[in-house]
Amino acid sequence: KLICQGCAALTDAELLAILIGSGSREHTALSLAKLILAAADQSLIRLGKFTVEQLCQFKGIGEAKAVTISAALEIARRSIREPREAQMKISDSSSAYHVLAPKLAYLEHEEFRILYLNNANKVIQQTLISRGGITGTLVDVRLVLRKALELGAVGLILAHNHPSGNLVPSEADKEITRKIQLGAKVMDIKVLDHLIVAQQGYFSFADQNLLL
Incomplete structure (x- = not known):
């Protein structure tokens, strides 16, 4: 979908699912992404405040995935600061x-x-x-x-x-x-x-x- 329609066509959950990569036995990457967003009240700003430790509380999110999510959200925050x-x-x-x-x-x-x-x-x-x-x-x-x-x-x-x-x-x-x-x-x-x-x-x- 991203390749055919571009990033803008994806929902927040779909974008987060790409970062997660793979799910767990209980959840697909997309359903896991939806659970995490629900815990953040569907707010990317609130999600950006989640620590690596908090993200790891979700079953299926290990330290590596939590770090990836945190890094992506930090890149988004920094992009707001441009131009210099x-x-x-x-x-x-x-x-x-x-x-x-x-x-x-x-x-x-x-x-x-x-x-x-x-x-x-x-x-x-x-x-x-x-x-x-x-x-x-x-x-x-x-x-x-x-x-x-x-x-x-x-x-x-x-x-x-x-x-x-x-x-x-x-x-x-x-x-x-x-x-x-x-x-x-x-x-x-x-x-x-x-x-x-x-x-x-x-x-x-x-x-x-x-x-x-």
Whole structure:
């Protein structure tokens, strides 16, 4: 079917069955694929969060097959990041989200990242500043600004994720935004936005007029 009609003609279960290759005594590769997708609520995003150990819980899925499935889903995630970030011009919150979502949207822990921009608002570098737990992460303002000077950045877009999916900024979110803005202003560097990222979308400080 894939050869005759192309990949787009196949269902998610059929594509997953190709990765599985062969089934077990109880299930064909296709029926096994359907079982796995059912456990992920028919969501490839949820399936992408399954660990190798979790995939191996399905009878007929050994470590090699689980690794193959995990690798294929990771390739799909990485393909979303193209074209290269360094070629991306950030014109609004939506374009910033497009760059940041592949790194932040599907994490189960919190991370704080920054897009460092040149004077044409093109991405110089995306940098992981800190990694925390489910409910928060600490940010060193000095580290943020030191990196900006090293890269010659003139603009910053702050971003972190909320694993809970709640897009409402906390008081801590507002405070760290204010601190970075005040420090950056002294160095003639502008904080253009702060995005809170989740699977279902994002919150933009700039769009909501919450920047100084």
